[in-house]
Each structure stands twice: as structure tokens, then as C-alpha cells.
Amino acid sequence: MQLYRDLDSLSTEIRSGALTIGNFDGVHLGHAKIAQQVRKRADEVAGPAVVFTFDPHPVRLLRPELAPPPLTWTRRKVELLGQLGIDAVIAYPTTPELLQLTPDEFFQQIIVQKMAAKAMVEGPNFNFGKDRAGDVKTLEALCLKNGILLDIVEPLTRPGETEYVSSSRIRKLIAQGNVQLACEMLTQPYRIRGMVTHGAGRGANLGFATANLEAVDTLVPEMGVYAGMSYRGDDAYAAAINIGPNPTFGEKARKIEVHLIDFQGSLYGEPLEVSFLSRLRDVTTFPDVDALKNQLNQDIQTTIQTFQNYQSKTSC
Structure with a gap:
């Protein structure tokens, strides 16, 4: 190519x-x-x-x-x-x-x-x-x-639908956070890229180290928590992705935070690509840190299962 x-x-x-x-x-x-x-x-x-x-x-x-x-x-x-x-x-x-x-x-x-x-x-x-x-x-x-x-070549419609598959339709779905339906219309899951920068370090203190992604040059999905995957060389890792603020800690700025499950090492200053498989939930304010950690553990387990399901069928 x-x-x-x-x-x-x-x-x-x-x-x-x-x-x-x-x-x-x-x-x-x-x-x-x-x-x-x-x-x-x-x-x-x-x-x-x-x-x-x-x-x-x-x-x-x-x-x-x-x-x-x-x-x-x-x-x-x-x-x-x-x-x-x-x-x-x-x-x-x-x-x-x-x-x-x-x-x-x-x-x-x-x-x-x-x-x-x-x-x-x-x-x-x-x-x-x-x-x-x-x-x-x-x-x-x-x-x-x-x-x-x-x-x-006539435009493509999916079975049971009358609306064509198009970039504008997919763009709208991603902007709404419906990455799973968008994935079904794409040849590969929707992917973004950015540079890993230093964040507040709060995730690591909670036991969930995250890569803070900036300088993303494509459409960023709606705020929320997503199951996806990220890539290091030839290796793919299940990734729990948070797009939005951390309201539990009083933060309002939107961030893109990626937790690479079972990854060991530093990513600071490196480019990182992340694909989205499904949206798990909205950004939520939790009453305390323990409630947040319990939810993060649930998110990670769901992410692992979603990642494994994707790998088993190797398509959206």
C-alpha cells in the first residue's frame, strides 16, 4: 500500500x-x-x-x-x-x-x-x-x-433501514456517543489518536492509572465512559475510556483518560491510538471515593468482556 x-x-x-x-x-x-x-x-x-x-x-x-x-x-x-x-x-x-x-x-x-x-x-x-x-x-x-x-455504485443501506450509510450519519452517531451503532457501519471500530500528557495523577492514586490524551485531531465522542482498546506495537489492550470531567473531585474541564488494562509501563510523551467498542455509562458524580472505585471496577470488568467478545468475532 x-x-x-x-x-x-x-x-x-x-x-x-x-x-x-x-x-x-x-x-x-x-x-x-x-x-x-x-x-x-x-x-x-x-x-x-x-x-x-x-x-x-x-x-x-x-x-x-x-x-x-x-x-x-x-x-x-x-x-x-x-x-x-x-x-x-x-x-x-x-x-x-x-x-x-x-x-x-x-x-x-x-x-x-x-x-x-x-x-x-x-x-x-x-x-x-x-x-x-x-x-x-x-x-x-x-x-x-x-x-x-x-x-x-449505489449508496449502501443496511437490512431493514432506508437511510444510507454515510460519513455524516456516522459522525452524528459518534457525537451522540453511539459508538456501537457507528461501529456497525464502519469497516473498523472508530479510532482516535493523541499525545499522552501528565494529568493530575488521581487515577494512579486510586489504583487505576490512566493516560491523559491531548491534541486529538478527529471527532471526539460524547462525554461518557466507554469500553474500547488501545495499541502498543503489535499488542492490543482492553481500555476503559473516560471522556469528560471528574465531577466527584469537583473538576469541570473535559478530559480524555484511557486506562490500559494489564499494561505496565510509562506512556508519557508518546502517541496513543484508542478505538471505541461501546458506551458504558454517563459521567457521574459519586458520593465518595469508595463508590467511585466500585464503579470503576465494574467498568473494567465490562470492558474486558466487551474486548474479549470483539476479539472472538474480530468485527463490530
Whole structure:
């Protein structure tokens, strides 16, 4: 799996294949459906399966006040797409010059000249070019004119539902704390990353040492206590995660505290990635420290069971 940041450094192995263009935020089951078709077409045309995405999302330049918090960072997106059979991701820098290209200019310069695409796969709501003026009909005409195969993949709905699986829907669920339902729509459990910093040390004094996570650059779930997992090299640890203040001790500031169960060692100053499996409860004020410790023990046991259940089926 390869990541490219520009089109000038493309190797010949990345050209003349099947291409899809989009944001792919979160890499959900709808994206997996598109990736599957890209992989199929790539094999048919004997070329690579390539995802072309933008970094940052164009709305961050055009209307930054409307830009939603992302669900994935670029390297994580590359990892997830690689698991779906994609050979390369191009995280193309979004510039004002790029956003000024008309649909025809974008198609000719990027898709024909730089990528030499033989096949394309998109969803029905695909738009491209200045002011999003190009749509699927525009793309169909340009592909036909240039001899490029085109597949339009319909959005995915889950059994018994009418609402599509989408990044915006998943973003709303995570913001509400419903990480379990979000997990069922993602290809992997929702994950955040941050740097471990020094906290108040209160968890260690209670017998539940926690890593205080800061500088998180993706959407943080609603306040609450969660069962999840964290990663150290090739090892995964069950993790009880608290998002919010510590009201029992009179604190009001929201924090992200991660207790890696059965982990021994220091994490200070290191990056840490944490995935969410389920929400256990709200942030609660306890009458005393003993009541808090009893609840934390219950949270840890539930977290361990949730982690073991996840490992046994290796999916959401």
C-alpha cells in the first residue's frame, strides 16, 4: 500500500488503472462497496486500484466554518483502504488553484493526463470541478469521450433501514456517543489518536492509572465512559475510556483518560491510538471515593468482556 502527496512523483505502476475520487472519511461499509468495485475493475484492466482524495477536505478552504470534524487522519485512511484491496492512495493537496479548475479541466489534467485512468468508480452524488459544477452525467460524458470505463455504485443501506450509510450519519452517531451503532457501519471500530500528557495523577492514586490524551485531531465522542482498546506495537489492550470531567473531585474541564488494562509501563510523551467498542455509562458524580472505585471496577470488568467478545468475532 502506497501513499502519494502529489502527482509528479507517481510511479508508472500507479497509472493506467481503476480510480475513484472522494473523501472516504471514516472508511465505512459504503466506501468498502466502492473499493470492491475499484479492485474488480483494476484486475480487469490489469492496473492498480487507486483512491484519489483531498487533503484537507475542500470545504476547509471554501467554507471553514462549515467544515465538520474529520473521522480519520490520512495515514489511518490509507491503512483502512489498504485492507479493502486498494493499492495506492493519493492525498492530493487542496489548493485554491485546484478548486478553480472547471470539471473538464480537472478531468483532463488529473484523470487523463496524470492518472491515465482506464476505469472509474463513483457514487451517484459525485461532484467535481469549480463550484462542484460537474456531476455524474458530466463524468459519464467525459469518460465516454475518452474511452474510460465508468461504474456508478449505489449508496449502501443496511437490512431493514432506508437511510444510507454515510460519513455524516456516522459522525452524528459518534457525537451522540453511539459508538456501537457507528461501529456497525464502519469497516473498523472508530479510532482516535493523541499525545499522552501528565494529568493530575488521581487515577494512579486510586489504583487505576490512566493516560491523559491531548491534541486529538478527529471527532471526539460524547462525554461518557466507554469500553474500547488501545495499541502498543503489535499488542492490543482492553481500555476503559473516560471522556469528560471528574465531577466527584469537583473538576469541570473535559478530559480524555484511557486506562490500559494489564499494561505496565510509562506512556508519557508518546502517541496513543484508542478505538471505541461501546458506551458504558454517563459521567457521574459519586458520593465518595469508595463508590467511585466500585464503579470503576465494574467498568473494567465490562470492558474486558466487551474486548474479549470483539476479539472472538474480530468485527463490530
